[in-house]
Amino acid sequence: xxxxxxxxxxxxxxxxxxxxxxxxxxxxxxxxxxxxxxxxxxxxxxxxxxxxxxxxxxxxxxxxxxxxxxxxxxxxxxxxxxxxxxxxxxxxxxxxxxxxxxxxxxxxxxxxxxxxxxxxxxxxxxxxxxxxxxxxxxxxxxxxxxxxxxxxxxxxxxxxxxxxxxxxxxxxxxxxxxxxxxxxxxxxxxxxxxxxxxxxxxxxxxxxxxxxxxxxxxxxxxxxxxxxxxxxxxxxxxxxxxxxxxxxxxxxxxxxxxxxxxxxxxxxxxxxxxxxxxxxxxxxxxxxxxxxxxxxxxxxxxxxxxxxxxxxxxxxxxxxxxxxxxxxxxxxxxxxxxxxxxxxxxxxxxxxxxxxxxxxxxxxxxxxxxxxxxxxxxxxxxxxxxxxxxxxx
Numbered sequence: 001x002x003x004x005x006x007x008x009x010x011x012x013x014x015x016x017x018x019x020x021x022x023x024x025x026x027x028x029x030x031x032x033x034x035x036x037x038x039x040x041x042x043x044x045x046x047x048x049x050x051x052x053x054x055x056x057x058x059x060x061x062x063x064x065x066x067x068x069x070x071x072x073x074x075x076x077x078x079x080x081x082x083x084x085x086x087x088x089x090x091x092x093x094x095x096x097x098x099x100x101x102x103x104x105x106x107x108x109x110x111x112x113x114x115x116x117x118x119x120x121x122x123x124x125x126x127x128x129x130x131x132x133x134x135x136x137x138x139x140x141x142x143x144x145x146x147x148x149x150x151x152x153x154x155x156x157x158x159x160x161x162x163x164x165x166x167x168x169x170x171x172x173x174x175x176x177x178x179x180x181x182x183x184x185x186x187x188x189x190x191x192x193x194x195x196x197x198x199x200x201x202x203x204x205x206x207x208x209x210x211x212x213x214x215x216x217x218x219x220x221x222x223x224x225x226x227x228x229x230x231x232x233x234x235x236x237x238x239x240x241x242x243x244x245x246x247x248x249x250x251x252x253x254x255x256x257x258x259x260x261x262x263x264x265x266x267x268x269x270x271x272x273x274x275x276x277x278x279x280x281x282x283x284x285x286x287x288x289x290x291x292x293x294x295x296x297x298x299x300x301x302x303x304x305x306x307x308x309x310x311x312x313x314x315x316x317x318x319x320x321x322x323x324x325x326x327x328x329x330x331x332x333x334x335x336x337x338x339x340x341x342x343x344x345x346x347x348x349x350x351x352x353x354x355x356x357x358x359x360x361x362x363x364x365x366x367x368x369x370x371x372x373x374x375x376x377x378x379x380x381x382x383x384x385x386x387x388x389x390x391x392x393x
Contacts, residue, residue, distance in 0.1 A: 034100050034109055034145050038086035043371050045084045048121035048162035049287065049327070053250040054209040056289035057330040060370045064334075064346055064356040066387040069374075070106030074099055077381040080121040080162070081326075084371045091384055092118035092131060098143065103374060106386060112148030114141055120162035120207060123170065125184060132159030132172050140172055140180070142187060152187025156180045162207040162247070164215070166229065171208045173217050177201025179208060179227055181215075191232030195219050206257075207247040211269060216255050218244025224257055224265070226272055236272030240265060242283070247327075251290040254309065258284025264297055266312065276312035280305065287327040289335070294349070296335050298324025304337050304345070306352060316352030320345065326367040336375070338364030344377050358387065 042059070049056050076095030083090050087103040094117040100109040115136040122131035127145045138153030140163070157176035164171040169190055170182045178201070181190040195201050206218035214226045214235050220243045226235040242261030249256045254275065255267040260283040266275045282301035289296045294315065295307045300323050306315040320339035328337040334346045334355055340363040346356040362380020369376045375387045 034088065038088050041086055041371075043084075044086070045082075045369050045371065046124045047083065047165060048081060048207055049209070049247065049249065052164060052166050052210045052212070054207070054247050054287060055249050055251055055330075056287065056327045056367065057291060058370050059332050060372065061332040062334065062346070062370065062373070062375060063389040066356070066358065066375055066389055068385050068387050070386050072099070072101050072106055072108065072384045072386075074382050074384065078366060078378050078384070079119045079381070081367045082369050082376055082378065082384060083121060083124050084369060084376070085124050089371075089376065089384070090122065090124065090129065091378075092120075092122055093382075094119065096133060098122070098129065098131065098148075100145075101384070103371060103386065110148075112143060114143075119160040123163050123165045125165060130163055130165070130170055130184070132156070132161065132163055134158050134160060134175075139174075140170070140182060140187075142184075154180075154182050154187045154189070156182075160203075160205050161217075164208045164210060166210050166212065171210070171215050171229075173204035173206060173208055175203040175205075177204055177219065177221075179204070179215060179217060179225070179232075181232060193225075193227045193232045193234065195223070195225060196221060202243075205245050209248050209250050209255075211250045211253075214269065216248045216250065216257075216269075218246060218248060218257055218259070220244075222259065222261075224248065224255065224267065224272075226255075226269070238265070238267050238272050238274065245285050247287040249288050249290055251295075251309065252292070256288050256290060256295055256309075258286070258288065258297060260284065262299075264288070264295070264307070266295075266309070278307060278312050278314070286325055289328040289330045291330055291349070296328040296330060296337075298326070298328055298337055298339075300324070302339060302341070304328065304335070304347065304352070306335075306349070318345070318347055318352045318354070322363075325365045329368050329370065331370055336368045336370075338366070338368060338377070338379075340364065342379070344368060360385065 076093040116133040140154040142151040157174040179193040202220035208217040224238040240259035302320040322341035360379035366378035
């Protein structure tokens with residue numbers, strides 16, 4: 001599969017998001033049964049990309065091979081990476097449902113339903129969950145983890161991206177072409193930045209990232225925007241030759257982002273000037289992952305590449321048999337990457353050699369997550385499988 005297939009799959013996903021909008025009251029949801037404080041853990045995964053810089057990296061080491069220990073069926077499409085705190089896993093669906101699952105045994109702890117599809121990854125902040133929804137009068141919502149009651153709501157317009165939390169604020173991009181900053185405690189607007197000129201805004205599907213100074217995101221208009229985090233004023237823009245659906249990552253003063261023009265860009269975070277760009281030959285829909293010196297990226301022609309961050313030299317290539325539609329996850333001893341060929345691959349970080357693979361029930365469109373010795377794989381848009389070394393033996 002290549003460019004045409006990936007475009008078709010993306011269009012299908014957008015139609016699915018619209019088709020799966022449901023009214024939460026009609027869903028008969030029971031609410032969460034999460035009634036204790038969940039302790040912080042160094043391996044917790046509390047937002048998209050794992051951190052405000054969205055680098056998709058963890059220090060955990062896994063011992064391969066891994067075997068399944070439980071499986072959870074969310075009953076509806078999942079376009080968002082699960083989030084994990086302590087031994088609690090939370091999954092959001094295109095049915096507008098949020099499920100809580102106990103990691104140790106896969107027990108379902110309950111669910112709550114919002115008014116519309118959740119396409120992006122929510123944020124877990126203490127005992128509150130902040131999620132964006134695709135449609136509705138109030139599209140940015142903070143929900144109490146214990147009970148599922150709404151803490152606050154805010155009307156930002158339709159959201160298909162993943163919110164960002166930094167310090168006291170939440171940042172989210174919208175289908176109306178805006179970046180909105182909201183206070184995380186009160187849900188009140190701090191500032192709004194609008195792309196383009198009045199009436200000419202394109203949708204923003206790229207999620208925001210930050211280094212603490214600027215908020216960076218891409219747009220369907222092909223431009224990468226950097227906005228002052230505190231004031232909401234424009235810092236700089238960088239124009240690519242195609243729409244930017246991928247979320248940028250930020251590493252050591254570098255903005256790394258792919259475009260549908262098939263090019264991976266490294267942009268100076270200070271002045272917005274390109275440090276290098278590498279043409280990879282097929283559209284880039286998914287974010288990259290990064291360590292201190294290496295960038296990892298998957299492409300719509302099924303290739304995973306490791307690229308030296310300083311020189312832009314390609315260090316290795318690994319070919320899957322279909323589209324790579326999600327970000328790789330870097331752990332201490334491997335790069336984990338899912339493909340629409342239904343396989344999750346564990347690759348050696350230095351050589352790109354295959355260490356192990358897991359054959360999932362269906363296509364993998366969502367990045368994996370690791371928590372301690374557990375690996376979570378989302379497949380066929382509704383199954384989450386927990387794997388660990390030794391499995392059930």
